Amino acid sequence: MRDWKNNLQKTRYVMDVLLFVIFLLVSAPQATGVPGHEWLSLFFIVPFVIHLLLHWDWIKQSAKRLFSSISLREKFNTVWNYLLYVIMLLATVSGFLVSVALLPSLSITVDIQDFWSKVHHDFSTLIMPMLGVHLALHWHWIINVSKRMFGKGVTS
């Protein structure tokens, strides 16, 4: 497990676990409080960008692959990833537009619209089942790398 920095799959795994844990914290404003939720959301951008950077090659090829002869599952996975990215952006942007703690603490005032409150609530909730499907699509990878990370005597 200590060698994770020298292995792309293991680096992705460690960073994805971190991303998932921060996502769970960010998505529970009832537990963290709204100011905690907003500051954590800002911090969440870092592991989210890391996740995208670690899948850079896939992103580069994805649009091209969409129109090539790949399996239906691969096509679905590609479209789903694009959708998840857009919904994640929508939840983040709408979150900034309804900020009551983060932006005011930076002396930035926003005129909060009910529309953005509803968009933020609805699409943030929608991300969770979408993430569930995303995890299911990569389940074999999760299991395989988990075994390599924690399996005794199994080397990378």
Next chain:
Amino acid sequence: MKYLKKDWKFRSSILLIVSVLVSALLILLEMTDWAAQINLNGYSHGSDNEGKKDIPSFLMYVLPFVKELVLIGVPMFISLMLIKLLGKKR
């Protein structure tokens, strides 16, 4: 973190530019009739103390995470079953 360091400035810049452009497009949604309708009708998803009076305080911190795990876990389980079923059919 050698995998992250590779061209990270260029790649992060591309991600930032694309994300800002997509976000700018998404902000245009507030000009739609959909947005106008919601702003006209108003929106609220429950007051701060709604339904919380009878709940033990520790549950107020635990339940949001249970809700998340259900909202993520159930669709994940259903998707895994579907993938398995579709895989068997082929």
